[in-house]
Amino acid sequence: MKKRRYRLITAFKYWEIALLTASFVGILYLLFPEGKIEYWIVKAEKSNNIDLTKKYIEALLRVKAPTQLKLKILEIYAAVGTDKEIKRIIDQIRKKNPVEALKLEFLYYEGKYKRAKYEADRELLKRKMELVLKEIVTVSNNPYLLEFAFKKAILYGFPKIALAAAQKLALITGRENWMEELFDIAYINGRYDIMEMYAYKFKPTKPLTYLAYYTLELRKRNFKAALYYLNRYIALKGGKVGVELKQDLAVLLIATGKINEGLNLLRRYFKNRQKLYLFVMKRLLDFGAYTALKRFIEGYALKVSGNSEYYSEILKIALATGDTEFAHRVALQIAKRLRLINR
Amino acid sequence: MAGISIELKKLIKDRSISKLFLALGYSTALSSGNWILAVGGIFVFSLLGAAIFGRDERSIIYQVYITYTVALSLIISGPLQLMFTRYVADRIFEKEEERILPNFIGSVVLAAISGFAVALALSFYLFKGLAYYYHLVFAFTVATLSAVWVSNSLLAGLKKYWYIFVAFTLSYFLAGVLFLITFKQPLVVSFFGFYISQFILFLLLLYRVLLDYPSYKVLEFDFLNPRRSYYSLALTGFFYNLGVWVDKFAFWFSPMTGDPLFANIRTSVVYDIPIILSYMSIIPGLAVFFLKTEAEFAERYDEYYDAVRNFGSLQQLYFFANKMILSVRDAFYDTLRIQLVADVGIYFFELPIFYLLKLPPLYIPLFNILLVGATLQLLFMVLFTLFSYYDRKKTLAILTGLFALLNAILSALSQYLGPYYYGYGYTVSLLIVVILGMIILSRFLNEIHYRTFMIKE
Numbered sequence: 001m002k003k004r005r006y007r008l009i010t011a012f013k014y015w016e017i018a019l020l021t022a023s024f025v026g027i028l029y030l031l032f033p034e035g036k037i038e039y040w041i042v043k044a045e046k047s048n049n050i051d052l053t054k055k056y057i058e059a060l061l062r063v064k065a066p067t068q069l070k071l072k073i074l075e076i077y078a079a080v081g082t083d084k085e086i087k088r089i090i091d092q093i094r095k096k097n098p099v100e101a102l103k104l105e106f107l108y109y110e111g112k113y114k115r116a117k118y119e120a121d122r123e124l125l126k127r128k129m130e131l132v133l134k135e136i137v138t139v140s141n142n143p144y145l146l147e148f149a150f151k152k153a154i155l156y157g158f159p160k161i162a163l164a165a166a167q168k169l170a171l172i173t174g175r176e177n178w179m180e181e182l183f184d185i186a187y188i189n190g191r192y193d194i195m196e197m198y199a200y201k202f203k204p205t206k207p208l209t210y211l212a213y214y215t216l217e218l219r220k221r222n223f224k225a226a227l228y229y230l231n232r233y234i235a236l237k238g239g240k241v242g243v244e245l246k247q248d249l250a251v252l253l254i255a256t257g258k259i260n261e262g263l264n265l266l267r268r269y270f271k272n273r274q275k276l277y278l279f280v281m282k283r284l285l286d287f288g289a290y291t292a293l294k295r296f297i298e299g300y301a302l303k304v305s306g307n308s309e310y311y312s313e314i315l316k317i318a319l320a321t322g323d324t325e326f327a328h329r330v331a332l333q334i335a336k337r338l339r340l341i342n343r
Numbered sequence: 344m345a346g347i348s349i350e351l352k353k354l355i356k357d358r359s360i361s362k363l364f365l366a367l368g369y370s371t372a373l374s375s376g377n378w379i380l381a382v383g384g385i386f387v388f389s390l391l392g393a394a395i396f397g398r399d400e401r402s403i404i405y406q407v408y409i410t411y412t413v414a415l416s417l418i419i420s421g422p423l424q425l426m427f428t429r430y431v432a433d434r435i436f437e438k439e440e441e442r443i444l445p446n447f448i449g450s451v452v453l454a455a456i457s458g459f460a461v462a463l464a465l466s467f468y469l470f471k472g473l474a475y476y477y478h479l480v481f482a483f484t485v486a487t488l489s490a491v492w493v494s495n496s497l498l499a500g501l502k503k504y505w506y507i508f509v510a511f512t513l514s515y516f517l518a519g520v521l522f523l524i525t526f527k528q529p530l531v532v533s534f535f536g537f538y539i540s541q542f543i544l545f546l547l548l549l550y551r552v553l554l555d556y557p558s559y560k561v562l563e564f565d566f567l568n569p570r571r572s573y574y575s576l577a578l579t580g581f582f583y584n585l586g587v588w589v590d591k592f593a594f595w596f597s598p599m600t601g602d603p604l605f606a607n608i609r610t611s612v613v614y615d616i617p618i619i620l621s622y623m624s625i626i627p628g629l630a631v632f633f634l635k636t637e638a639e640f641a642e643r644y645d646e647y648y649d650a651v652r653n654f655g656s657l658q659q660l661y662f663f664a665n666k667m668i669l670s671v672r673d674a675f676y677d678t679l680r681i682q683l684v685a686d687v688g689i690y691f692f693e694l695p696i697f698y699l700l701k702l703p704p705l706y707i708p709l710f711n712i713l714l715v716g717a718t719l720q721l722l723f724m725v726l727f728t729l730f731s732y733y734d735r736k737k738t739l740a741i742l743t744g745l746f747a748l749l750n751a752i753l754s755a756l757s758q759y760l761g762p763y764y765y766g767y768g769y770t771v772s773l774l775i776v777v778i779l780g781m782i783i784l785s786r787f788l789n790e791i792h793y794r795t796f797m798i799k800e
Contacts, residue, residue, distance in 0.1 A: 006661050008792075009668045012675075012785040017778060024774050027715055033708030034763045040705040049703045051602075052612045056705060056762055059599050059613075063761035 061092055099140040103148060106132040110152075130158050137165045143173055150181070159189050167194065176202035180209050187212035192219060207236040221288050227252040243269065247283070254280055254296060255289040263300075274310045277301045281317045290321045302333050311338065385409055388519030392526045404605045405522060405533055411469070411608060412462075412481065412537075414588045416488035419461050420454045421584035422577035423493050428500035429576050430566040443556040445563035447497060451490040451549075452562070458482075458489030470606045477531055477606075484538040487545055494548035506551050514544030530605075575736040579743050583727070586747035587720075590769040591618065593754040600758060600765070613765065617706050621713035624689055628682030628721045635674035636728050643670040644732055651795055660792060668788050675725050675781075682718050689714065709766050716770030719777050726780035738783055746776045 037060065041053055086108060094101035106129055113125040129152070136149040146169045153162035166182035169175075179202040186194035187208070195216050204210055214229035230249050234241050247269060253262035263276070270276035281301060284293040301314050311334040318330040335341045389402035427450040434442050462485035466478040498507050521536030566572050594614035595601040601609040647663040649655075655663070689696070690711065697704050723746070730739050754768030787794060 006657065008661065008789055009665045009672075010785060011668050011671050011788040012781045017781050017785075020781070021774070021778050024715065024719070028712065028767065028770060028774075031708070031711045031715065032763060033712070036708040037705070037762055040703075040707065043704075049612070049705070052703055052705055055600065055602075055613050059762040062599070063763070 058089070058092070061089070061096075099136060099142060099145055102132055102136045102139070103145055106136070106152065126156060129156060130161065133158060133161050134164075137161055137168060141168070141172060143169060146172070154185075159185060163189050163191065163194070170198065177205075180204060180206065184208045184212055187215060192216065207233050210236060218287060223252055223255040223287070223289060223292075227256055247279070251280055251283040251287065255284060255287060255292040257292070259296065259300070273304050274306045277304065278310065278313055281314065285317055285320055290323070293317070293321060294323070294326055297330060298333075302330065302337065305337070308338065384515035384519050385522075388522050391519070392523055395523070396526045400604070401526065401530065401533070403610075404530060404608075405537075407604055407608060407610045408481075408534060409537060412484045412488055414591065415462060415465070416458055416485045417492055417584045418581065418588060419458045419485070420489035420492040421580035421582075423450050423454050423580065424496035425576040425580040426572055426574065427493060427566050428496050430572050431497055432500065433571070440556055441558045441560070442563065442565060444552065444558035445560035446566045447494075447552050447556070448562050449564045450493050450566055453564070453567075454489040454493045455486040459486035462486065469608050473606050474531070477534070480531055480534045480538055484534065484541060487538060487541045491541060491545045491548060494545060494552065498548060498551060501555075503551060503555075507548070510544055510547040510551075514540045514547065517543060573736050575740045579736065579739040582740065582743035582747045586743055586750050586772075589747055589751045590754040591615075593751065593758060593768070594765075597755075597758045613709065613762075616702060617710040617713050617766070618769075620706075620710055621717040624685065624714055625682060625717045625721045627685040628678050628718065629724075631681040632674065632678040632721060632725050632728075635670075635677055636725070636732075640667070640670045640674045640729070640732070643667040647791075648795075664788075664791050668791075671729060671784070671788065674729070675722065678725050679718070679722060682721055686714055686718055712766035712770055716766060716773055719770060719773035722777045723773055723780065726777065726784060729784060730780070733787065735783075735787065738787075742776050742780055742783075745779070746772055749775055 037056055041056060041060075090101050090105050090108075093104060109125050109129045109132065113122055113129060116122045116125055133149045133153055136145055137153075140146055140149075146165045150162050150165035150169065153159070153165060163182070163185040166178060166185050169178040170182045179198050183195055183198050183202070184206065186192070186198070195212065199213070199216060204213060210229045210233035214226050214233060217223075217226035217229060227249070230245065230252060234245065234249060247266060250262040250265035253259075253265065263280070266276055266280065270279065277296075277300060280296060281293060284290075284296060297314060297318060315327070315331055315334060318327040321327070332341070385406055389406055392405075393402045427446070430446065431443050434440060434446075459482045463478060463482040466481045470477040470481065495507060518537050518540035521540060522533055525532040525536045591611075591614065594611040595609040597611075600613045601611045604610045643663070643666050647660070647667045650659050650663045693707055693710065694704060697707060723742075726742075727739065730742070749772035750769055752768075753772050757764040757766070757768040
């Protein structure tokens, strides 16, 4: 007891100091504003202090910049800033992430494009958007950005850019879906050389791809394969395709030897046999199906009677096959039919 | 001193809630009344000006201009404030009261001259390109304010709180009225109006000193005599004021957070509002701190040193020392407790408060960090006061110096690290000095008898 009487109280025990320190450090840790600043920036759609928002965004861009935030800055600058300021911000972003800056530049132009009232302005902005997308595809190897460029190119009708983006994506990712996309875009652009490169390297999943394959096989005069793909295309479309394609299907049947089947399908579209036969002959000529054409002319077209105009057309088509002997033979048969010669 | 202490103690002893609140209100008015009046008055009159004459940048420029004059004058006069107050306390103890007035005039002259010189030199940068009268009005205002702070610290040291409170009320009301009157005039006229109000404030404070400490001598610089003054207190005063302002300067003059507002006078749209709000938020803690130190700790302190002076028994010395240590704990922890309660309340209601004040909620993340910082500053003030009571001059110089240094370095570092770290420079520097202060104070109190009887710092 006596000992206790002559003992001083410790004002702050070490564990108290440690606890106080830990508590304050813990509070400061919990208050760390990462995410909170971004939340208030994005949430404050119409901030009553635009300078404050700008200041924070610019500071954040130096250290970290989620895309959403970058977009916000462009929105803010688009509303209050000048093009010069926007360019400054984009240049600032470009220092850290040049390709991301291009994406933002595109989105900025896109926003302006959507708000533009005059056609001339829209055209100008569309041109700028095209240039930016082109640059993205040229400089970027990032699949996400290339996909972005691809989609925007499709949306705004820049097929060449879409093709370049898809080609890069197919190469970088090696994914079949991108090969298919590339194949389709190449088809839209009429780039058969690219189609040849990627054909049969992926399993087609889209109707357009079947159509593209049909076109490719038709160009190569693989009529059976072309028939297969056109058939699949029409089936995938539930039969809801244009008359021309339905007619082409019938012509392909004829080209592959199923003449009666093909003719039966075509009959509904033509009033008389002459017109039907003329159509078949012209399409077979277009397809380059010369063997089938010659067979059809001799076996069907010349078997029906027609006027001089009809025969004249047949003769022209026969000549167009490039086979002069065949054309001569056809001419003789026509002459006989028209009783111009007796033999 | 006794008057305030007795009044507060009477109110507390009644033990009724109404009396306790009255005591807290009294403490609030005395501890922070003048700066609440200054900040609040200028703010209200600026708003009034904007409401009456239409919104323009003028009100903001006026407020920022005042902030600069106050900051600069506090830093310049900082060395004199504590040193001179201590000199006066020693003269009163030695019954040399006739030396107070001439030395007061001397310190005021010194503060005003240094304030004028530094402010004029700085004005060439701050008001670059503006007419000479901007430089002159600024320099005269800083000089006058430097004199005001020396007078204020002398009167506060002598516990003339009510007089200071009334003088500040009158002068800042006058400043507001002059601001409204000169609203349509060129800015320099409004600046001159503020100068007039501060000159009147100085005259009011001077009048009180003249009244209380008459003397036949007019001017003396005895307070600069190294044998009769403590230069470590000058360092403490300088470091403390520098420490308090250095983070603001870092935010004003960093291109990342500050912007020029008027000539080269800069402001920080990011930092200024949250720091002002965080300072306003510690009013409850300030009131408790004032109450606890003035009404309770001061009494315990007197009991112990009375026992020392009157050759009390060892048992008495231990008894009063322990009572005093307990009151140290109470002053520290009660201040912290009440402030934390206020902080939690503010934290939960800050969003509606910000909406009510029409302030962007984007300020909230930084405000929360600065609120913790201001709470720590409050604790640092408690420790500062306690160390002052124990006459720990070297400790105070080291702690305030460390605070100024850390705040400068960490605030600059926070600028470099980016916006997530804003406010951490100020807060962490205070956390470090508070923890260090607690350790030093605890060790000192643990050896209180030894240090009282054996060591003189």
